[in-house]
Amino acid sequence: MPVMKRMPEQIPVIVVDDTPVKLRGIAEFVGETSTLQLYAQLTKPAEAMKLIETICQEQAQSPTLAGWLVLLDLHLGSTNGLELGRGLLELAPDLRIVIYTQDASWTLAAEIFRHEYPQRRNAQKRDKRASAAGLHGYALFANLEPRYLDQIATAVVVRRGNFIDPDVLRYLLKRLQGRRLTPRQEECAALIAQGLSNDEIALRMGFLHGRGKANVGPVENLVSELYLFFAIAGAPADPGRRVLLSQAYEAYIGWRQDPAEL
Structure with a gap:
């Protein structure tokens, strides 16, 4: 789990994927994107939860992690990126979280941006905004490359908006x-x-x-x-x-x- 210091103005990025080849490829693309700085690459959801909790404690000026981006594979062993993403938002409500996967699905898009999930039992003392938060982006793995990642970061981090891959919209x-x-x-x-x-x-x-x-x-x-x-x-x-x-x-x-x- 390499952790790197980031340059000023760069967006720190955490990538979570349980397939080593995919994880390495996405991490390399992040490293080639001038606006982004790879902070960590992880294979296990539990590691991601622990890391975000640690970072929140260390970030006195921005404990909710505004300006940070997390890229999550949809399929993560026995869990999935949607569940992990919502868990991370319970810890850090201002994180920007983007799911990537192989297939274009309008049904999945609805699940990614869905807000009405209840708060977890172990999150009673955390920021209640997280219980009403949807995730922020739906990317397609086949399109992941530096320019594409820059577009994602601009949409969801810089502009505080949302991102949906154009292929998903064309499918609709x-x-x-x-x-x-x-x-x-x-x-x-x-x-x-x-x-x-x-x-x-x-x-x-x-x-x-x-x-x-x-x-x-x-x-x-x-x-x-x-x-x-x-x-x-x-x-x-x-x-x-x-x-x-x-x-x-x-x-x-x-x-x-x-x-x-x-």
């Missing part, structure tokens, strides 16, 4: 089989992609009660229709679904403008 768009959103649905989706709440969307779209206050009922109906259109399952109040909806809509706009790209 192919499933739509040429279907189109209605103008009202598209207007609502565009406002969601801007980060507006349902109340704000209702005002923008002119859904008002008699006294001019926002009427969110029609917006909630439109949002439900959008989740159905983009095949985004999950609990109605889960904010992770809004993340996916924003990503899916932005991909849909590009496809609608140039469907030949698929």
